[in-house]
Amino acid sequence: MIRLSLVGGSHVFHGKFFGAILNGCGEGHAHGEWSVGANAQRIEGARIVKVWEPVRGQAEVYAKARQVDEVAGSLEECAEDVDGVLIPDDVSLSHQRWAPLFIERKLPLFIDKPLAPTHEQAAEVVALAVAAGCPIMSTSAxxxxxxxxxxxxxxxxxxxxxxxxxxxxxxxxxxxxxxxxxxxxxxxxxxxxxxxxxxxxxxxxxxxxxxxxxxxxxxxxxxxxxxxxxxxxxxxxxxxxxxxxSGYYYRNQLLHFIEMVKTRKPPVPPEETLRIxxxxxxxxxxxxxxxxxxxxxx
The missing domain is CATH 3.30.360.10 (Dihydrodipicolinate Reductase; domain 2)
Incomplete structure (x- = not known):
């Protein structure tokens, strides 16, 4: 079983969709605002086991809605005993701020689109990953x-x-x-x-x-x-x-990330992401x- 942490963005569309595909929906959470991804085909063999948010209450809601085992108390806890990390878009254009710790730990890392709002900021993240030997993936689905x-x-x-x-x-x-x-x-x-x-x-x-x-x-x-x-x-x-x-392309995107977790080979070269x-x-x-x-x- 591939064990993943989800960091931030749990209250936004992509985070909800990823959780539905990987973990399914908790009881009573396949309708209304949590219906996102409820009908998408599940991925077996990988699961979000930890979730963290700056506001703990949001993580607690997500854990119940997407059947996540643990609400982490810190980013450090999210880096422990997992195979990879998902950082979904939180609509702030600054979600990449959570990446350095996981890059330092060399954990395979998905950073949702856009990697950063400027080429310079995106290049900084890629440079950190290359220097650390950490595989990262950042793409549009x-x-x-x-x-x-x-x-x-x-x-x-x-x-x-x-x-x-x-x-x-x-x-x-x-x-x-x-x-x-x-x-x-x-x-x-x-x-x-x-x-x-x-x-x-x-x-x-x-x-x-x-x-x-x-x-x-x-x-x-x-x-x-x-x-x-x-x-x-x-x-x-x-x-x-x-x-x-959308169910197809989000699932396919996650499958490519899971393959990267296994092989440590990004499906899209970081240089291509930077160019985009x-x-x-x-x-x-x-x-x-x-x-x-x-x-x-x-």
Whole structure:
């Protein structure tokens, strides 16, 4: 049995979903606000055995709702007698602040998207992990969606070599939620972006990605959007899709993390994660400057 700690974010969507997939729902906690993930397929052989929150009461509620054995009294307790640690998004854009202790202990670590709100802060976390020899994983779950997997399988036959693309995400917050659309593009087209332009406005971003080989992609992150998806144009045709099965992609994301716990090999290189953060953060800079901005580099 893979034993995991969950640190922070227990009261937010991802933390609830992860707990439902790994532990199931406690009695009376498959409805209302705790219905998140209740119908998703369970993962056997791994379990959240400890939960910690800065506010202990939140951890106690989570432990009951997601059948967690122990409410830890400290981060140090969360690092004891476990095989890995989950740090879900807590909507603060600073959840990575809990990571250093676990990196020091070399515990395989999942840090929810975004790894950090800036490239510089994200690079600090990655540098700590590399220096310590600690495997870390930080991704959007969208790269593990059924639609992305199926598209990658048939892409050569239906689309061919991709030269242009269009990707969308709702919410309007570029680093916090636009990362889903950017990671969708990165999974399919890579991260070899040299500059970005932002022709939108706050909460309605229209971002052009300029790749070093001449390809172009547009990312729209807007309160007006309702779906995460993309359209890809290639030498043989085009294809459009949007992601729909959250139970599938969150479960698949967790399966990749569990495999990393076993092998200590990240499913996504930290350098790729840094590049994705860099693209998002540079797009915010481009909105402020009104001109094309080059990426910081990794």
């Amino acid at each position: 969208i790269r593990f969606s059924k639609e992305v997997e199926e598209f990658l399988f048939r892409r050569e036959e239906t689309v061919g070599d991709i030269h242009s693309a269009f990707a969308t995400a709702p919410n309007g917050r570029l680093v916090f939620y636009g990362i889903h659309a950017v990671e969708l593009l990165a999974t399919i087209m890579g991260t070899d972006v040299e500059s970005v332009e932002n022709h939108g406005s706050p909460l309605d971003h229209w971002v052009q990605l300029n790749y070093t080989d001449g390809r172009r992609a547009v990312v729209v992150v807007s309160q007006k959007m309702r779906q995460i998806g993309g359209v890809f144009y290639g030498t043989k045709g085009y294809e459009a899709f949007h992601t729909t099965d 953060i860099d693209i998002c953060a540079t797009a915010e800079k481009a909105l402020a400057s009104g001109k094309a901005e080059s990426l910081s580099g990794t």
